[in-house]
Amino acid sequence: MMLYTLLQVNPIEGFFFGSGKSMVVGGVAVIILIGIGLWLWRMEKRIQALSRQADDAFQNTKSNAAS
Numbered sequence: 001m002m003l004y005t006l007l008q009v010n011p012i013e014g015f016f017f018g019s020g021k022s023m024v025v026g027g028v029a030v031i032i033l034i035g036i037g038l039w040l041w042r043m044e045k046r047i048q049a050l051s052r053q054a055d056d057a058f059q060n061t062k063s064n065a066a067s
Helices: 002-009 011-019 022-066
Strands: none
Touching: none
């Protein structure tokens, strides 16, 4: 009975749940979120590496200027 009332809420929801496509949509959403998370993680690592390189370059120019 509860599933029937859920299907009556919105015809689009009824279509997705009734035809079994809701799991596919959910799976695609999870895959996209995992991809965005991995991309952000990789960007953070690259930014940290660039920051270290910039700090090292700044320290080298500062020590060369002091000599």
